[in-house]
Amino acid sequence: MTTTKTQREELLALFEGLRVTDVRDGMDWNMMHHYGSVSYDIRPLFRTRVVGIARTARYVPYETFVPTMKPEEYTEWVRWYYSEVCNDPWSKDIEDGDVIVLDQSGVDVGILGSNNTLDCFSRGARGFVTNGGVRDTDEVILQKIPVWSKFISQKMDQGRIRFEAKDVPVNIGGVVVNSGDVIVADGDGVIVVPQGIAPEVAKYARQELENDKKGRRRLYERLGWELDETVR
Numbered sequence: 001m002t003t004t005k006t007q008r009e010e011l012l013a014l015f016e017g018l019r020v021t022d023v024r025d026g027m028d029w030n031m032m033h034h035y036g037s038v039s040y041d042i043r044p045l046f047r048t049r050v051v052g053i054a055r056t057a058r059y060v061p062y063e064t065f066v067p068t069m070k071p072e073e074y075t076e077w078v079r080w081y082y083s084e085v086c087n088d089p090w091s092k093d094i095e096d097g098d099v100i101v102l103d104q105s106g107v108d109v110g111i112l113g114s115n116n117t118l119d120c121f122s123r124g125a126r127g128f129v130t131n132g133g134v135r136d137t138d139e140v141i142l143q144k145i146p147v148w149s150k151f152i153s154q155k156m157d158q159g160r161i162r163f164e165a166k167d168v169p170v171n172i173g174g175v176v177v178n179s180g181d182v183i184v185a186d187g188d189g190v191i192v193v194p195q196g197i198a199p200e201v202a203k204y205a206r207q208e209l210e211n212d213k214k215g216r217r218r219l220y221e222r223l224g225w226e227l228d229e230t231v232r
């Protein structure tokens with residue numbers, strides 16, 4: 001995994017402005033046709049784009065039952081659960097430019113919400129990808145926090161899911177994501193680029209973007225349209 005701040009900035013600069021489709025093409029140009037595209041059922045909560053470096057964590061189903069208790073005892077139990085069982089030790093590691101990638105093992109909870117996404121965002125995270133759910137979505141959208149998820153879930157974590165490991169390989173929509181991989185995400189979904197091939201992928205992705213711009217610029221001119229930033 002890239003460690004220095006400068007190396008991270010250089011890596012991210014290679015992908016700045018590239019679309020998911022350009023990066024898809026750049027992977028193809030490197031004979032990676034089989035790899036990188038996260039399943040199309042993992043979608044953005046709203047139209048936005050992000051380029052970042054993956055920071056992964058895995059969560060698994062909670063195996064234990066919830067003891068019977070009174071509502072006034074439940075508040076304390078939930079506090080314990082979030083601090084000891086479904087915690088997020090990876091959040092202390094967040095660096096500028098991270099995309100948080102969570103595997104929630106198919107559990108129907110909103111592991112991401114209005115609070116924890118904003119907290120991570122304030123620490124430098126640029127966006128979030130989960131193969132599970134997000135909740136509090138009206139506020140997440142209002143706060144403009146980029147999230148790609150499989151579904152929206154109303155449910156909290158306690159009694160349902162627990163933290164298992166951080167910085168481990170995770171399977172997100174059929175792609176193994178490692179901490180340090182490059183993540184590009186936009187309205188077309190999410191693509192993952194293994195760090196080792198990132199410069200070669202970015203080079204041919206850039207070629208595809210420039211060809212697309214050139215072609216569409218000619219069509220804009222034929223149509224008498226004003227040129228916008230997507231063709232300049």
Ligand SMILES: O=C([O-])CC(=O)C(=O)O
Nearest residue numbers: 110111112113114115116
């Ligand atoms: O509690 C959670 O795990 C997610 C959530 O609702 C929030 O952060 O607002």
Ligand SMILES: [Mg+2]
Nearest residue numbers: 113114115136
């Ligand atoms: Mg919440």
